[in-house]
Amino acid sequence: AGTVKARKSGRHATSDWLEIEKQRGISVASSVMQFTYDDCVINLLDTPGHQDFSEDTYRVLTAVDAAVMVVDAAKGVEAQTIKLLEVCRLRNTPIITFINKMDREVRDPLEVLDEIESVLKIHCAPVTWPIGMGKRFQGVYHLLNDEVMRFTPGEAKADQEVEVLKGSQIEQLARQCPSEMQVMRDETELVSGAGASFDLQEFLRGQQTPVFFGSGINNFGVREVLRALVDWAPAPLPRETDVRVVQPTEAAFTGFVFKIQANMDPNHRDRIAFLRVCSGRYTSGMKVKHRRTGKEMKLANAVTFMANERTRMDEAYAGDIIGVHNHGQLQIGDVLTEGEALTFKGIPYFAPELFSRARLRDPMKAKQLEKGLRQLGEEGAVQVFSPLVDNTPLIGAVGQLQFEVVEHRLKSEYGVDAVFERAGIHTARWVACPDAAHLNEFVKANQGRLARDVDGNYAYLADTGVNLRLAMERWPKVQFHATREHGQRL
Numbered sequence: 200a201g202t203v204k205a206r207k208s209g210r211h212a213t214s215d216w217l218e219i220e221k222q223r224g225i226s227v228a229s230s231v232m233q234f235t236y237d238d239c240v241i242n243l244l245d246t247p248g249h250q251d252f253s254e255d256t257y258r259v260l261t262a263v264d265a266a267v268m269v270v271d272a273a274k275g276v277e278a279q280t281i282k283l284l285e286v287c288r289l290r291n292t293p294i295i296t297f298i299n300k301m302d303r304e305v306r307d308p309l310e311v312l313d314e315i316e317s318v319l320k321i322h323c324a325p326v327t328w329p330i331g332m333g334k335r336f337q338g339v340y341h342l343l344n345d346e347v348m349r350f351t352p353g354e355a356k357a358d359q360e361v362e363v364l365k366g367s368q369i370e371q372l373a374r375q376c377p378s379e380m381q382v383m384r385d386e387t388e389l390v391s392g393a394g395a396s397f398d399l400q401e402f403l404r405g406q407q408t409p410v411f412f413g414s415g416i417n418n419f420g421v422r423e424v425l426r427a428l429v430d431w432a433p434a435p436l437p438r439e440t441d442v443r444v445v446q447p448t449e450a451a452f453t454g455f456v457f458k459i460q461a462n463m464d465p466n467h468r469d470r471i472a473f474l475r476v477c478s479g480r481y482t483s484g485m486k487v488k489h490r491r492t493g494k495e496m497k498l499a500n501a502v503t504f505m506a507n508e509r510t511r512m513d514e515a516y517a518g519d520i521i522g523v524h525n526h527g528q529l530q531i532g533d534v535l536t537e538g539e540a541l542t543f544k545g546i547p548y549f550a551p552e553l554f555s556r557a558r559l560r561d562p563m564k565a566k567q568l569e570k571g572l573r574q575l576g577e578e579g580a581v582q583v584f585s586p587l588v589d590n591t592p593l594i595g596a597v598g599q600l601q602f603e604v605v606e607h608r609l610k611s612e613y614g615v616d617a618v619f620e621r622a623g624i625h626t627a628r629w630v631a632c633p634d635a636a637h638l639n640e641f642v643k644a645n646q647g648r649l650a651r652d653v654d655g656n657y658a659y660l661a662d663t664g665v666n667l668r669l670a671m672e673r674w675p676k677v678q679f680h681a682t683r684e685h686g687q688r689l
Contacts, residue, residue: 231458231473231504231520239429242520246283255458255579257286258531261546262457262475262520265293265432267424268408269415272298272305272332276318284319290545291405293432296323297424302352302414304333309386312410322407324397327423328387329412330372331379337372339412339420340383342390343397347372350419361422399431435518438477440541445478447517452479452487455543456533459525459578470574471502472525472533479537481515490534490542498523498535530653531579532684547682548652550627551582551595554660555602555619557609564615571613572605576653581605584627584650584658587642593622593650593660626667627658628679641677645670654688 230245244263246256260266266287270276287294298311305311312323327339330347338350347369349362364372373380401407409427413420435447445453458473481501489496501521502509515521523529532546559568572592576583581602582595596602602619609615629652632638642649642657648670650658659679661667671679 231522233503233520236425237429240519241425241428242518244520256283257549258457258546258579260286260290260292262455262473263292264434264436264518265295265428267428268294268296270296270298270311270315272300272308272311272412273303275306275311275314281318284321288405293402293405294321294408295424295427295432296408296410297415297420298410298412299415301329301332301339301412302336302350302417302419308332308412309389312390315408315410321405322395322401323410324395324402324407325387325390325410326397326427327411327413327420328383328390330383331376335376335379336414337376337379339423340387341423342387348420348423350414350417352417361419402431403433435477439544441544442541445541445543447478449478450480451537451539452481452485453477453534453536453539453541453543454481454521455535455546456523456529456531457546459529459531470525470527470578471522472529474501474521474523474535476515476517476519476521477543478517481512481519481521483513487535488538489528490536490540491530492528496528496535500524527577530577544684547684548582549597550629550681551597552626553596553599553602554622554624554627555594555596556591556622557594557617558620560616560618564617567613567615568609568617571609571615573653575605575608580608582652584652584660586650586660587646593624594619595627623662624660625663627660628667628681629683630657630659630677630679632677634676637676641674656683656688 232243232245234241234243244259246259260283266283268280268284270280284294296315298308308329312325315321316323326343327341327348329339330337336350338348340347345365347364349364349372351362397409398407402409409431411420411423411427413423415421437447438445438453454474454476456472456474460471460473481498483501484497484499487496487498488494501512501515501523503512503515503520504510504522509522512519512521534542557568557572559565569592572581572583572594575581584593584595586593594602594605596605606617606619609617627650630638630641630649632641638657645659648660650660652658659667659670661670667679671677
């Protein structure tokens with residue numbers, strides 16, 4: 200997010216555009232931005248680093264071909280990083296690592312590297328190595344190119360040239376900063392001796408991560424990461440569907456919705472569906488088939504993004520992310536094709552671990568609350584369940600911060616002042632049964648513990664883990680699912 204600075208951004212990253220993100224200095228919504236580097240178009244999806252947002256992040260990771268993992272050099276590997284890496288590993292996503300904040304007093308780089316390897320179970324191959332840290336930070340040594348990139352403090356601009364030292368110039372730096380250069384040489388010798396040299400095939404298999412050091416806020420070391428993306432990251436990859444594998448080079452257009460964002464422009468109250476193009480070409484005004492409903496749709500006025508600034512797009516190809524204006528017809532997981540009936544795999548809902556009920560401060564705002572919760576539920580900000588025996592909607596989330604974000608957005612975007620009160624529910628499981636009569640019997644016997652989700656599926660709400668186990672023992676023919684695919688009717 201520090202790569203590209205917004206003109207009037209002050210201290211906020213370009214991709215942190217929701218009001219609550221600016222207040223708290225964290226990312227809570229996934230942002231999309233497209234930019235060009237060295238004649239290559241890079242579609243960057245900035246995901247929340249906060250652990251409560253693993254679900255939104257997971258959906259974004261279904262739309263990418265490679266990932267950049269940013270590690271704070273002072274904190275090392277954080278809890279949410281572990282979660283995200285598990286997600287990348289499930290999909291064998293190639294990962295580039297950027298160890299950030301070297302301009303501050305941070306942990307020993309060897310220690311951070313060791314932690315990444317032991318905690319995340321991925322081999323590290325350093326490509327650049329820091330020379331000093333904090334006030335003594337001189338820059339980084341490029342192990343593959345045998346050159347030094349000099350660091351000069353102060354927020355550098357993206358287009359500013361970095362001073363590059365080679366040969367005798369490096370020796371001159373060693374005379375100026377003998378201790379920092381000696382430490383760097385000892386450490387790189389140690390790292391090289393451990394046999395951790397970069398292997399492109401290992402990287403593409405998700406087994407090894409090239410490591411870069413720098414300072415994001417100073418835009419230092421970022422260029423090398425972009426260079427690595429252009430040189431090493433894979434071009435758009437084939438995608439698995441329920442019937443076959445779709446190749447990115449195919450002529451027919453296919454794509455799937457991995458995210459919906461409401462109210463990106465507060466003046467227009469619009470909703471944008473983010474679509475990953477998997478094959479073929481998008482052209483403005485083209486007609487496509489909406490797989491879930493079977494209806495034909497016209498795709499026009501698609502946009503590309505720089506955070507919340509948008510540009511109209513007349514054409515898009517495999518690997519591009521386009522924003523489609525959505526008036527409620529598109530949901531997360533929806534597939535658009537030029538007629539072929541196929542569904543892309545692997546865009547799941549996770550069973551929520553926390554549940555709340557929304558209590559209105561003003562009972563006259565019930566309609567606005569219903570609309571706000573429905574739209575935020577469709578967007579995937581939270582999951583909304585309708586209990587069978589009670590009209591009060593239940594809101595499910597993976598982490599507490601999600602409730603705070605929804606409370607904030609209900610107030611700022613829908614004019615609804617609501618308080619979230621915890622419901623005494625331990626967990627939920629989606630239930631299904633091939634025998635319809637047996638499922639009806641189960642529903643009758645458990646009405647007080649059942650709710651429907653946005654797609655009309657039954658969810659069993661358990662107040663304790665013991666209660667869930669007992670229900671599973673009593674009803675062995677009923678399947679209890681901890682995840683389900685988007686748009687899936689169980």
